[in-house]
Amino acid sequence: MKAISYRRYGGPEVLEYGELPDPKVGPDEVLVRVRAAAVNPVDWKAQAGYLDGMFETVFPVVPGWDVSGVVVRPGVSVTEFAEGDEVMGYVREDFLCHGTFAEYVAAPIRTLARKPRAYSFEEAAGLPLAGLTAYQSLHTALGVRPGETVLVLAAAGGVGSLAVQIARHLGCRVLGAARASGRDRVAELGAEPVDLDEETFTRRVRELAPDGVHAVLDTLGGPFLPHAARLLAPGGRLASIADGEVLALGGRYYWVRPDAADLAALADLADEGVLTVRVDRTFPLEQTAEAQRANAAGGLHGKVVVTVP
Ligand SMILES: NC(=O)c1ccc[n+]([C@@H]2O[C@H](COP(=O)([O-])OP(=O)(O)OC[C@H]3O[C@@H](n4cnc5c(N)ncnc54)[C@H](OP(=O)(O)O)[C@@H]3O)[C@@H](O)[C@H]2O)c1
Numbered sequence: 463m464k465a466i467s468y469r470r471y472g473g474p475e476v477l478e479y480g481e482l483p484d485p486k487v488g489p490d491e492v493l494v495r496v497r498a499a500a501v502n503p504v505d506w507k508a509q510a511g512y513l514d515g516m517f518e519t520v521f522p523v524v525p526g527w528d529v530s531g532v533v534v535r536p537g538v539s540v541t542e543f544a545e546g547d548e549v550m551g552y553v554r555e556d557f558l559c560h561g562t563f564a565e566y567v568a569a570p571i572r573t574l575a576r577k578p579r580a581y582s583f584e585e586a587a588g589l590p591l592a593g594l595t596a597y598q599s600l601h602t603a604l605g606v607r608p609g610e611t612v613l614v615l616a617a618a619g620g621v622g623s624l625a626v627q628i629a630r631h632l633g634c635r636v637l638g639a640a641r642a643s644g645r646d647r648v649a650e651l652g653a654e655p656v657d658l659d660e661e662t663f664t665r666r667v668r669e670l671a672p673d674g675v676h677a678v679l680d681t682l683g684g685p686f687l688p689h690a691a692r693l694l695a696p697g698g699r700l701a702s703i704a705d706g707e708v709l710a711l712g713g714r715y716y717w718v719r720p721d722a723a724d725l726a727a728l729a730d731l732a733d734e735g736v737l738t739v740r741v742d743r744t745f746p747l748e749q750t751a752e753a754q755r756a757n758a759a760g761g762l763h764g765k766v767v768v769t770v771p
Pocket residue numbers: 502503504507591592595616617618619620621622640641643644658681682702703704716717718757759760761762763
């Protein structure tokens with residue numbers, strides 16, 4: 463199959479485009495013909511070696527964890543999916559080797575759900591990793607409830623924009639903190655915008671929520687995290703997906719898990735029109751390095767997606 467891979471840690475320059483053997487399909491995996499794979503910051507962080515202490519790495523590594531595509535062959539014990547099913551997945555295994563920037567990936571069924579009918583393959587590829595992170599952070603890490611006020615840091619980003627939509631759907635009031643360039647996007651998603659500006663951030667949140675916020679979801683890290691921690695109402699909860707310093711602030715550091723039931727819930731929300739995924743840029747598979755550069759450069763308010771026609 464045609465695939466993107468790297469043989470040593472590094473930036474986009476280590477990516478190679480060429481032939482690799484087709485994946486073997488385990489008993490509880492399905493072979494997916496990839497149609498689209500979204501780029502996430504973790505792809506280029508893993509490729510740079512930052513996750514070396516966390517995941518065994520078997521070179522050459524095909525990067526990429528997000529996927530949408532079509533099942534071409536279910537494993538011998540799979541009854542959940544059949545040939546021709548359109549699926550999406552967060553195909554994170556316990557080691558780095560078989561990713562989604564390729565024509566085919568063998569995906570464990572615990573990482574997959576049906577593709578939302580209302581979504582294109584490109585949109586569906588942008589949902590699993592960011593959507594599961596937002597969904598699980600709000601439900602599992604923060605336990606948000608209807609009527610609560612939730613502050614989301616970096617609310618215009620991939621995870622942040624989905625967190626805003628999910629929290630709104632749960633009946634929360636959402637304050638969405640973003641750079642000034644993301645203000646309109648945050649408002650469009652249904653949150654009350656707060657500029658990520660050192661001068662005005664705390665004052666603005668206190669104006670909007672004088673009694674404090676019930677929950678903070680940090681998808682940014684850095685100096686706004688301790689500021690946000692001070693804005694919690696008594697008993698308020700704090701979680702970060704981007705900064706381990708959250709533990710020192712009494713909050714929870716959350717890592718997204720592959721979960722077929724949560725992913726199926728996201729597919730339902732997508733089909734009900736609750737969740738939209740904005741795709742900003744697409745690149746063909748052989749230009750995955752360019753796609754990574756576009757994601758790392760920031761300034762987009764939607765996903766960067768690699769397509770495999
Ligand atoms: N723990 C987990 O399970 C987990 C899961 C998913 C993601 N993450 C991490 O969470 C973070 C966000 O992921 P994502 O997929 O949402 O990324 P993304 O789509 O690239 O969005 C990042 C957002 O952060 C904003 N931003 C970046 N630097 C900023 C700064 N200095 N000041 C203000 N805003 C800034 C960006 O705004 P601009 O576009 O204006 O730059 C953008 O809106 C990444 O660090 C990622 O690795 C962790």
